[in-house]
Amino acid sequence: MRALRPWLWLLPAGCIVVPLFFLPVLFMIRNSFWRDDPVRFIVPDFTFANYITVLSDGYYLKVFGNSLALAALVALIALVMAYPYAQLITVASERTRLILLWVLCLPLYVSIIMRVFGWIIIIGDTGLLNQLLLKAGLVAKPVRILFEFEGMVIGMLHRYFPLMALPLLSSLQKIDPALLRGSVNLGAGRVRTWCCIVLPLSIPGAVAGTQLVFAGVLSDYVIPMLMGSTRYPTSAPTIFLEASTNASWAKAGAMGIVLLGLVLLINIAAGSLIARAAPWTGKA
Amino acid sequence: MNDFLARLPRLLLNGYGLLVTAFILLPMALPVAVAFTSGDSLTFPPHGLSLRWFAAALDNAQFMTGLRLSLVIAFGSTVIATVAGICAGVAISRYRFRGRGMVQAVLLAPLALPAIVLGLGLLFVLPWFGLRSGVVATMLGHALLGLPYVLSMVLAAFSNYDPALERASLNLGAGPVRTFFYVTLPLVRGGILAGALAAFLLSFDNISLSIFLSNNDTLPLRMMQQMQSYADPSVAALSTLLLIVSLGALLVIVPYLRQQAGKRPG
Numbered sequence: 187m188r189a190l191r192p193w194l195w196l197l198p199a200g201c202i203v204v205p206l207f208f209l210p211v212l213f214m215i216r217n218s219f220w221r222d223d224p225v226r227f228i229v230p231d232f233t234f235a236n237y238i239t240v241l242s243d244g245y246y247l248k249v250f251g252n253s254l255a256l257a258a259l260v261a262l263i264a265l266v267m268a269y270p271y272a273q274l275i276t277v278a279s280e281r282t283r284l285i286l287l288w289v290l291c292l293p294l295y296v297s298i299i300m301r302v303f304g305w306i307i308i309i310g311d312t313g314l315l316n317q318l319l320l321k322a323g324l325v326a327k328p329v330r331i332l333f334e335f336e337g338m339v340i341g342m343l344h345r346y347f348p349l350m351a352l353p354l355l356s357s358l359q360k361i362d363p364a365l366l367r368g369s370v371n372l373g374a375g376r377v378r379t380w381c382c383i384v385l386p387l388s389i390p391g392a393v394a395g396t397q398l399v400f401a402g403v404l405s406d407y408v409i410p411m412l413m414g415s416t417r418y419p420t421s422a423p424t425i426f427l428e429a430s431t432n433a434s435w436a437k438a439g440a441m442g443i444v445l446l447g448l449v450l451l452i453n454i455a456a457g458s459l460i461a462r463a464a465p466w467t468g469k470a
Numbered sequence: 471m472n473d474f475l476a477r478l479p480r481l482l483l484n485g486y487g488l489l490v491t492a493f494i495l496l497p498m499a500l501p502v503a504v505a506f507t508s509g510d511s512l513t514f515p516p517h518g519l520s521l522r523w524f525a526a527a528l529d530n531a532q533f534m535t536g537l538r539l540s541l542v543i544a545f546g547s548t549v550i551a552t553v554a555g556i557c558a559g560v561a562i563s564r565y566r567f568r569g570r571g572m573v574q575a576v577l578l579a580p581l582a583l584p585a586i587v588l589g590l591g592l593l594f595v596l597p598w599f600g601l602r603s604g605v606v607a608t609m610l611g612h613a614l615l616g617l618p619y620v621l622s623m624v625l626a627a628f629s630n631y632d633p634a635l636e637r638a639s640l641n642l643g644a645g646p647v648r649t650f651f652y653v654t655l656p657l658v659r660g661g662i663l664a665g666a667l668a669a670f671l672l673s674f675d676n677i678s679l680s681i682f683l684s685n686n687d688t689l690p691l692r693m694m695q696q697m698q699s700y701a702d703p704s705v706a707a708l709s710t711l712l713l714i715v716s717l718g719a720l721l722v723i724v725p726y727l728r729q730q731a732g733k734r735p736g
Contacts, residue, residue: 192570195561198554199577199617205599206614207580210591217594267490274487289491295716296498297675299693300709304497306701307504307514314500314514344497405584407678412697422586426681429590442587453582 211446217439228435236440246424250444253421256335257403260342261396264350267343268395272355273384290348290355298345302412305341306332334415341413346402350395357391358384389463397456401449421445501706502713512703523707533708536692543605543688544673547612551669554613555620556662560654562621563628574625578618588614589682596683608683612676616669623668627661660727667723671716 221231240246275286293301308314309331316328331337361384369379407422414420425445429438460467500514505523507516527533561567562574580588592611593603601607635657639649655662680688686695693705 189567192561192565192567195557195565196573197557199558199621202550202554202610202614202617203577203580205595206592206610207583207588209595209598210588211583212591213594214587214591217591270483270486271490274483277483278487286487286491289494292498293494295671295720296713297690297693297709298677299690299697299705300501300713301497303501303512303697303706303709304499306697307500307512308497310512312511312513317513344494347494401582401584405586407586407681408694412694422584422678425586425590429593435590438590442584442590445584446587449582449584 214439218443220436222434222436236436240440249419249424257400260403261399268351276358335418338414341409342403346399349398353394354391357388361387390460390467393456393460502710505706505710523703527704527708532692536689540689543609544670546609547673548670550613551616551620552666559624581618585678589679611679611683612673619668620665623661623665627658
């Protein structure tokens with residue numbers, strides 16, 4: 187009887203996770219092996235045809251390639267942007283640190299619609315940025331950023347920057363100041379100390395942040411829909427289009443499973459990278 | 471760290487910090503300014519001051535029904551996720567049993583699942599339970615998204631929790647039920663509140679799951695439709711009102727959370 191107790195406590199969560207998490211994933215896997223039918227929508231089958239289409243057709247390969255390239259680019263920019271910012275927070279005075287932390291967390295409380303709206307005001311064709319550029323005489327006609335690849339990058343960067351900066355910050359804050367004093371006392375310069383001590387010790391945060399940003403961008407639906415271009419299709423909107431407009435449930439299933447596979451692969455890669463580059467974080 | 475990095479070119483670093491801060495804050499501040507425009511366009515600076523777009527937003531029947539619906543969905547899914555998250559937190563942190571690590575990993579796994587995959591799969595699961603797209607389906611889907619957040623916050627709260635207090639309560643004659651409600655729960659109250667807050671915000675702002683589970687009538691979807699078809703400042707006005715409400719709520723909750731954290735034993 188005693189042994190059953192924890193499982194009783196787990197019952198409510200199980201009632202959510204089993205029907206709403208396991209079953210949908212199983213259904214997606216099943217769908218991906220079924221066949222789309224013009225009359226009966228989706229019919230039972232066991233075929234790899236959907237996967238073959240998704241992984242060999244130029245259009246679908248381009249969609250996944252686009253998403254991967256976008257995710258890699260946004261993650262890289264976010265990483266480079268977040269390092270000095272997180273470092274600044276660690277060295278700032280108590281008051282500044284609190285303000286900067288608030289700034290970093292504020293976007294998490296503001297709706298994504300409002301943030302996209304803000305970017306439309308800034309980078310739209312008649313937006314603030316174009317007004318300034320035109321007035322300064324730097325360009326003759328408005329630069330098109332919104333509804334282009336660039337606009338999507340900016341929107342994604344704004345949406346996912348906190349997910350990069352926060353884990354990085356927590357890694358940087360854990361570094362023992364004595365190590366840095368020791369390094370400087372032993373004659374290493376600032377650059378060398380940063381490269382040989384701060385950088386390696388912050389790898390767990392950097393990898394965790396990169397993983398969160400990469401996976402987030404890869405499967406994001408809202409930003410491509412509201413800020414992107416149809417000439418640069420990405421995975422999530424394309425899957426939605428396949429399922430809703432084209433009613434190709436089986437193909438959408440295969441695309442979804444490929445996307446899920448990519449996300450899992452990234453998580454596994456990040457996990458093993460942390461285990462290798464920062465063995466001290468493992469279970470001791 | 472301080473004495474070492476204090477010697478870095480601080481001016482450069484500070485300037486950079488200001489730049490990134492502007493990058494983060496500007497897109498959230500500009501809609502507030504544009505909401506007060508008297509013109510019809512989304513340009514900044516606004517043409518004259520007026521409250522007409524606030525009136526337009528509050529008069530928009532689609533916004534108001536969407537708001538009501540989103541509040542119901544967010545509230546319901548938060549309650550479900552919080553109850554399930556607390557119970558799972560108790561199981562994982564208060565008991566040692568086989569498969570404990572696995573259970574924790576499984577309950578946190580929805581974090582990694584792309585919403586688009588989940589939504590598409592749920593469309594096929596719903597008929598099994600006699601459900602169709604709508605309030606209940608959306609509420610359940612959002613509850614799944616909120617669960618990992620509540621669970622991780624509750625687990626964090628339990629990690630600085632002294633089980634001796636629970637034993638003391640039991641030894642002093644309080645039954646297990648009373649002990650749970652009067653000792654265990656109050657001690658992890660901060661974690662529960664933080665988790666519930668995250669679950670509520672997640673549901674209230676959700677788009678990628680709602681496009682599958684709702685009838686395209688939740689508030690974020692209504693705002694998205696408005697933006698795609700009209701592009702007038704009413705979305706900015708409504709966002710500004712919501713921002714004021716959520717920041718107000720935050721100003722009440724955060725000091726409370728801090729007070730709870732301060733009270734925590736040990």
